[in-house]
Amino acid sequence: MFSPDLVDALDGSDALAKRRRAAADRAVATGQPSFTEEVWRYTPIDDLDPARYAVAAPGGTAGPMGLMSGVDDGAAAVVHIANGAVLDVSVRADGVRVDTLGSGADDLIGTVAPEGPDVFGDWNLALASAPVVVSIDPKAVLTDPIVVHVHTDVDGLAWFPRLVVMAGRTSQATVIEHHTGGNTPALICPLTELSVGDGAHLGHVTVQELGDAAWQIANLCADAGRDANLRIGHVAMGGDYARARIGIDMTGRGGHSEIDAVYFGRGTSTLDFRTFQTHVAPHTTSDLLFKGAVDDYARAVYTGLIRIEADASNVQADQTNRNLKLSPNAWAESVPNLEIENSDVQCSHASSIGPVDADQRFYLESRGVPTDVAEALVVRGFFDEVLDALPSEQISASVRQRIDELVSDADFTAAL
Amino acid sequence: MSAPTAEAAHTLRIEGLHASAGDTEILQGVDLEVSSGRVHAVMGPNGSGKSTLAHVVMGRPGYEVTAGSVTLDGVDVLSLAPWERAQAGLFLAMQHPTEVPGVSAAQALAEALALRAGDDGPSDDQLERTRSLLEAEAAAVGLKAELVARPLNVDMSGGEKKRNETVQLAVLQPRIAILDEIDSGLDIDALRACANRIEALTEAGLGVLAITHFTRVLEYLRPDEVHVIVDGRIVDSGGPELAEALEADGYTPYLPEEPDAGVAVSIGGLGSAPAAGTGASAPDDPFADPWADPLDELG
Numbered sequence: 001m002f003s004p005d006l007v008d009a010l011d012g013s014d015a016l017a018k019r020r021r022a023a024a025d026r027a028v029a030t031g032q033p034s035f036t037e038e039v040w041r042y043t044p045i046d047d048l049d050p051a052r053y054a055v056a057a058p059g060g061t062a063g064p065m066g067l068m069s070g071v072d073d074g075a076a077a078v079v080h081i082a083n084g085a086v087l088d089v090s091v092r093a094d095g096v097r098v099d100t101l102g103s104g105a106d107d108l109i110g111t112v113a114p115e116g117p118d119v120f121g122d123w124n125l126a127l128a129s130a131p132v133v134v135s136i137d138p139k140a141v142l143t144d145p146i147v148v149h150v151h152t153d154v155d156g157l158a159w160f161p162r163l164v165v166m167a168g169r170t171s172q173a174t175v176i177e178h179h180t181g182g183n184t185p186a187l188i189c190p191l192t193e194l195s196v197g198d199g200a201h202l203g204h205v206t207v208q209e210l211g212d213a214a215w216q217i218a219n220l221c222a223d224a225g226r227d228a229n230l231r232i233g234h235v236a237m238g239g240d241y242a243r244a245r246i247g248i249d250m251t252g253r254g255g256h257s258e259i260d261a262v263y264f265g266r267g268t269s270t271l272d273f274r275t276f277q278t279h280v281a282p283h284t285t286s287d288l289l290f291k292g293a294v295d296d297y298a299r300a301v302y303t304g305l306i307r308i309e310a311d312a313s314n315v316q317a318d319q320t321n322r323n324l325k326l327s328p329n330a331w332a333e334s335v336p337n338l339e340i341e342n343s344d345v346q347c348s349h350a351s352s353i354g355p356v357d358a359d360q361r362f363y364l365e366s367r368g369v370p371t372d373v374a375e376a377l378v379v380r381g382f383f384d385e386v387l388d389a390l391p392s393e394q395i396s397a398s399v400r401q402r403i404d405e406l407v408s409d410a411d412f413t414a415a416l
Numbered sequence: 417m418s419a420p421t422a423e424a425a426h427t428l429r430i431e432g433l434h435a436s437a438g439d440t441e442i443l444q445g446v447d448l449e450v451s452s453g454r455v456h457a458v459m460g461p462n463g464s465g466k467s468t469l470a471h472v473v474m475g476r477p478g479y480e481v482t483a484g485s486v487t488l489d490g491v492d493v494l495s496l497a498p499w500e501r502a503q504a505g506l507f508l509a510m511q512h513p514t515e516v517p518g519v520s521a522a523q524a525l526a527e528a529l530a531l532r533a534g535d536d537g538p539s540d541d542q543l544e545r546t547r548s549l550l551e552a553e554a555a556a557v558g559l560k561a562e563l564v565a566r567p568l569n570v571d572m573s574g575g576e577k578k579r580n581e582t583v584q585l586a587v588l589q590p591r592i593a594i595l596d597e598i599d600s601g602l603d604i605d606a607l608r609a610c611a612n613r614i615e616a617l618t619e620a621g622l623g624v625l626a627i628t629h630f631t632r633v634l635e636y637l638r639p640d641e642v643h644v645i646v647d648g649r650i651v652d653s654g655g656p657e658l659a660e661a662l663e664a665d666g667y668t669p670y671l672p673e674e675p676d677a678g679v680a681v682s683i684g685g686l687g688s689a690p691a692a693g694t695g696a697s698a699p700d701d702p703f704a705d706p707w708a709d710p711l712d713e714l715g
Contacts (some may be wrong), residue, residue, distance in 0.1 A: 358477055363514035363568070366474050366532030367584060368502035373537075377527070381518025381567065 001050040014104040024126035042301040048109040053158035053187045057129040063151030063180035067398040076144040082151040084129045084159040095140025101331040105133035113192035113221040120217045123190040128162035138168035145174045153182030161190040167200040174203035175342030181210040194222035203391030205233035211307030216242040226252030231391035234261040248274035250284035260389040261290040275304040279312040290321040291386040294330035313344040323353040376407040426591040427451045433484035433669040435472045442468045444648035445594040460645035461667045466627045470596040505591030509581040516568040522547040553586040557609045572602030582610040593622040599633035611636030631663045646670045
């Protein structure tokens with residue numbers, strides 16, 4: 001898809017250069033993905049023409065604040081990267097260090113995802129031109145978030161944002177990753193690694209508000225250590241095709257994780273989610289809730305796997321995906337899966353796809369609430385529990401307000 | 417019941433109402449008139465169409481009106497959307513109030529009250545006032561204040577949901593309220609509290625159409641008129657003494673004789689197990705209620 005020779009132009013340690021070359025070789029060997037492969041089922045991946053994009057790092061200026069308005073003010077650190085280049089790094093609190101390429105943390109890149117997890121992950125390791133490594137000191141307690149803004153507004157650009165978060169033992173922090181873009185076509189393939197040390201509490205929120213022409217193929221790979229507490233939030237509002245593959249490995253005994261996602265597809269966008277809750281260690285839990293709405297001609301795909309490995313006894317893992325279909329032309333698919341190799345576990349999965357609940361609407365109407373207001377209330381109410389669960393109250397509030405705006409003018413009656 | 421003053425009187429008039437769910441005709445010509453300050457009880461066995469009557473008057477989706485009319489003060493109710501019927505002054509206290517996740521009673525009622533006041537959506541002040549009204553009314557029927565702040569009917573017991581319906585009725589102050597089995601799921605204290613609140617509202621002019629299977633609620637709601645509905649038709653009407661007759665004899669006198677024994681339809685509930693073929697004329701009614709345990713109903 002891309003030239004492996006691009007690797008030679010990138011800075012970084014010799015060890016990283018060697019791993020980049022190996023990753024490029026793997027990616028070339030894998031070739032271009034096809035929707036006939038299970039992991040790309042239901043996706044428009046066959047429409048991807050890599051020749052339309054050029055890998056480069058022209059940099060530029062920071063993007064709009066959008067849903068992040070006001071969040072930077074009290075942040076522990078703020079990083080701006082745009083169009084393949086780091087623009088600015090500002091660390092304002094003790095206990096956190098932010099590294100960029102060549103500043104001494106190159107060998108931490110690949111800690112959680114040394115390979116893959118798919119061909120875009122391999123290309124990311126090979127071609128990440130502006131990797132950011134956030135290291136939180138052991139025992140550090142950061143009450144304010146660490147914010148990484150990722151902006152893309154160069155026509156036809158392909159690039160590979162990479163964020164590595166190393167949460168030291170018993171540290172506490174929240175990292176917010178904010179993806180914005182212009183209205184020009186671009187291919188953005190981010191990969192985020194979250195290494196959650198023993199006893200650490202880490203929150204991570206992705207806020208995706210890309211432009212209508214952007215393709216995003218994102219990976220998030222997390223590893224939760226002993227007694228670690230990992231809370232992942234994902235907000236997906238934009239993109240022509242926006243995929244997020246989120247994989248968490250519960251490798252330390254006593255670890256707990258929550259994954260909560262809010263998505264709202266409009267226009268002709270396709271939102272594609274793949275989740276993997278992999279329990280390697282015993283006495284671990286994971287709780288996943290994905291709630292989304294599709295309006296207009298938008299599509300949403302959720303495919304999730306809970307995998308319990310043979311040694312993982314005393315595990316509780318739950319997975320719920322609920323979709324609201326707000327227009328007759330919108331489409332959603334939900335495919336939950338379980339793969340269990342230990343009998344001493346409690347797992348559940350549930351999914352649903354449907355229009356605004358007619359009984360709920362009638363109940364509100366019977367109180368004198370007009371149909372459109374009743375529907376807007378029901379849609380807002382639908383998102384309430386997952387918004388409450390996001391690991392950032394500021395993001396919950398701004399997304400709640402955005403959803404209010406999206407539903408207050410919409411007319412969903414046609415979907416019924 | 418005190419007589420309403422002439423200028424404040426409102427009348428819900430149901431004439432020759434026929435309605436179907438799917439291919440099944442459930443209402444087969446219902447005539448009823450409810451005016452301000454009057455309490456009408458509509459009683460009937462399961463499947464008689466009494467809940468359908470409530471749903472059709474309020475405009476619940478899933479029914480088709482095939483003949484007849486419903487007017488409120490001469491306005492054609494059937495041509496209105498459900499929310500317009502509510503804004504015109506109708507209220508339906510539901511038998512099974514729907515859970516609405518993430519939406520509080522205050523949010524919903526503030527929207528309704530703002531619209532009634534001619535405002536474009538509730539102000540923070542209106543929301544706050546609605547919340548205070550709800551809390552005051554909750555206290556009047558013994559419902560914990562924190563329950564009215566919750567998402568509507570979510571994680572509430574059957575009795576709490578019914579009290580919550582009464583609370584909303586009292587806050588909205590409709591002209592005519594239809595109570596669909598308001599007594600089911602309520603213990604005797606809660607029933608008395610809800611009935612007393614509704615009775616106070618009738619003295620202030622509320623007209624009530626109380627749909628019930630059991631006579632128990634009528635000890636507290638004290639109807640001016642009692643109607644018996646069987647097979648989608650009003651088959652008898654009378655004063656409160658009619659409820660007493662029903663208490664004694666059940667609905668059997670109104671049901672067609674069936675060759676099988678066991679047509680023991682009692683309204684008192686005690687010892688009346690659900691017998692097969694108890695005159696349920698509309699088994700296809702999508703909103704027909706499964707027979708509740710009579711002992712449960714007695715609380």
